[in-house]
Amino acid sequence: MATNAEIAGRFEEFADLLEADDVEYKPRAYRRAAENVRSHPTPIADYVAADDREAIEGIEGVGDAIASKIVEYVETGAIEELEELRAALPIDIADITRIEGVGPKTAGKLYRELGIETLDDLEAAAEAGEIQAVKGFGPKTEQNIRDNLEFAREVGQRHLLGEGRPLADDVLAYLEDLETVERCEVAGSIRRWRETIGDVDVLAATDAPEAVVEAFVDWGSVGSEIESGPAKASVRIGEIRVDLRVVAPEEFGSALQYFTGSKDHNVRLRNYAIDQGMKLNEYGAFDVSDLEDAEDGQRVGDRVAGDTEAGMYEALGLSWMPPELREDRGEIPAAENGELPDLLARDDVRGDLHTHTEWSDGNDTVAEMVAAAAERGYDYFAVADHAEGPGVVGGMGLSNEEILAQVDVVREVDADTEIEVFTGIEANVDASGDIGLSEDVIEALDVVVASPHSGLDQDAETATDRLVRAIENPAVDVLGHPSGRLLNERSGLAFDAAELGRAAAEHGTALEVNSNPRRLDLWGSAVQAAIEEGAPIAVNTDAHRTTTLEFMRWGVHTARRGWAEPADVINTWELEELRTFLH
Template identity: 80%
Template sequence: MTTNAEIAARLEEFADLLEADDVEYKPRAYRRAAENVRAHPSPIADRVAAGDREVLENIDGVGDAISAKIGEYVETGGIEELEELRGELPIDIADITRIEGVGPKTAGKLYRELGVETLDDLEEAAEDGEVQEVKGFGPKTEQNILENLEFARTVGQRQLLGEARPLADDVLAYLEGLEAVERCEVAGSIRRWRETIGDVDVLASTADGEAVVEGLLAWDSVDDEIESGPEKASVRVGESRVDLRVVVPAEFGSALQYFTGSKDHNVALRNYAIDRGMKLNEYGAFDVSSEARSASSSRTESDNDVEDHEVDQRVGDRVAGDTEEGMYEALGLDWIPPELRTDRGEIEAAAAGELPALLERDDIRGDLHTHTEWSDGNTSVEAMVEAAADRGYDYFGIADHAEGPGVVGDMGLADDDILEQVEEIRAVGDDAEIEVFAGIEANVDAAGEIDLSDDVIDALDVIVASTHSALSQDAEAATERLVRAVENPAIDVLGHPSGRLLNERSGLEFDATALGAAAADHDTALEVNSNPRRLDLWGSAVQAAIDEGAVIAVNTDAHRPATLEYVRWGVHTARRGWAEPADVINTWELAALRQFLH
């Protein structure tokens, strides 16, 4: 199955190789098309394969040339012109550009000057001191490359949650349609909503494991069979690996708990069980106290309603396993939501009945950080506001880019442009069904300052201030920078605080506890940016901030109506940080939010 993400990745590779070859203008067009393809709400390949080319005509930024390449890729699995570019520039462009400060132009120059094609080539050249000898480089750049090689290698092995979860939903929908499947659910890091995942793990309960395995292998979306057996199978779907495990119905709950993880959570939970005379594993929860052992010694394995295999894993009296909730209940614990299973105090909270009532998607009343065609968005103010109203929101904020460090090209608005846009936002708001906030996304410079005039600040309803440059600062400098920003009374929301791009750049490291304390003291919200390439703040940072009394804003950073759906990823990221509705300012009623912003 060719996914939108896979098509977008090919267009992005095209853009990178063109830029590495010093081609102007075209790379930007390919990147814009890639972004819109990635965000398209329906599977483009399915419609193109069915002869529906209109879907491509209606995607902003996809002209005749790019449309033809997408069609060629869907039909043949390749793009001839892209293959030619790869031949001219045999660079592992995606891997090399994951190193902070190494973009496509830099990669192209390193290839031409030093013959660097892979991360291994780059590491060897940097260790030999050859990089600093290339014009435009130096010892600092060379050292940065060496320090970021491990990051580049590690992230290349994982897929973004926002790309993998839609595939997981498709797998579940398909399996649920198989007659032999009684229950099925995703497991592993994807069920915990981790920002990146390795494989798509799926668990199914059935009385006929072979039928379910054969059913998965027969799915039209499967490109390759990696391996299969009577109880599990691994297949390749597009660029993703899907791992299926089947279990008998009586063991579905225990297997789901076990294979969801995390490893740290499961180890802590097993130790908690041992202290109480219990044993947990993928087959169930067993009472292994001396009394239970004695009582169960005369029983046969069939008395426990499970198959006669792995008997050594089923010592004692089986007291739970049919349901996941039962596994926790057997230990006297409340059921722990998957997002919290990280061994950060969730077991103790479950034992005390103090687990948080986590944020739900329906709690979100609006979005305070979105973009339009005034900067780098793809549609009008009116269209974005209409889309927000259609979602049932109570309020909505436009926050296009102000000019400043890190904003690409001429996409940032000068003060006069901002004031002009405010007038348009007010006019749209007058006719809208919902409250519309006039905002801006200002740029936090290296010292933690923003550059907006007093007139602009006074005219705006909400100021989101974000980092876009100087992202290689050390942790101490970065913390001081971000703390200074949240101390600024003009700033309402600190946007994507680290500036990271998942699988692309690591962004700033900082003390989330110190930042949370400062934000709480100065009534500044910290953003969970829901763009699946950011998810910034992340779970542990959200938890640290909330523990200090800070509030957060779950915003999408949407650049078109379709990407307002990114809120799904932001909500689950906030849940990983133990966020309750009251911790999130855009769950508040309008009057309370207005009071906070002022």
């Protein structure tokens, strides 16, 4: 069954190929449809199965023509018009546009001038010095392409957490309904909430392994079977590979610990166990202190744990460690010393300080966004539409006059709701670190989020200086998505996270964990480095419609990967404490 993300991906490809072919207007329509399809809360394939054309066309940005293409893709697995476009422009557009600074128009020009279709073609042309000879290019562009090829190849093999985790939840729900399954859980990087994943790993405890494997392979959502055996199977659902491993119930805990990883965490933990005369593997924890050869066999020694994951750690005198921490960044010594953090939880979040409305590039009104926030039980909420400036998509940023006009609207909505509504803006951090807001605008606003949207190819030292300058600006409350990265699309700015953390702590500026699953910026290790310097953190959704307020889920788990506790995160604070921080 085609997922929403898969359908959205086809329309994003449509948009890119049309733009590469110098077609105007249509690409924007396809991108808008793709964004709304991707974030739609209901599987659109269900509408197709129910022949509910009205529901399909009820999705914003989806008219009759695009709805017909959705039906065609769900029913046949292809869109004839897209296939024709691919034949006319045989470019690996998704791969090539992952190169920083290479957009669809650039890809189209390189195809027409040099016949470049793939990353390999691009690399060969760059190495031969052919790209700098094309009009409008030069040595710097050619070097940039060479520098970014490795990134483009690596991310092309991975999927966004925001695409993989909902699929994993569906797999778990299906397995939990099987009478033969006693317990099941995801494992691997998806359980650690890493921002991108290679595939979805699932464990199931059962006394009937072959029956579970057969039921899994026969599941209606499975697109194709890759391989299967008595105790494991691999299938493809949409574009994502799902690997199931079935284990005996008494070994479920040890298998879960082992297959969750990370590899570095497990190596460190096994070495810790060896020092205590213990042996850990996927079958359990074994006391081998009385054995001469502890490496001979997987189930050698006295088995002291394995039915639960917590028992595996307890056997070593350690506290259970949340999966998000298992990256070998100090979690084992912290568990040994009773110093594991009391991690942020979703229910700790009291509000969202970075959201958008139809005033800029959002979809819903101020009142609709605020009402949705109130329904979530938030105490406060900020509207932070784009200010005009470099890098704002489609030139949809607000002028100073428009910002002041919106302030009046937000104040009216605030007066008519029980939650506190802050006036705000997402200003642009330009290449030098300035934010470009007038003093009267700054005075009128409660929250200024300042984010980089352009000039994302600076070296790490220049980028760090640029972001620190924005942090030091007394008007800035939150440094938004500091790297400007888009996962699997562009790498964004490199910077010294500890230096940003020191500046943020000194100047009372929060560093954002942007919860959009295409960003997750800051990321775990950067959050940890910033918190160690005393920096305050803000976990915001960057929501552009009411449904994407749900993105908070991804941001919370990303902050947890950075060891964030509730006190570290400003939007867990009581209203008065937050108001004091902002002013």
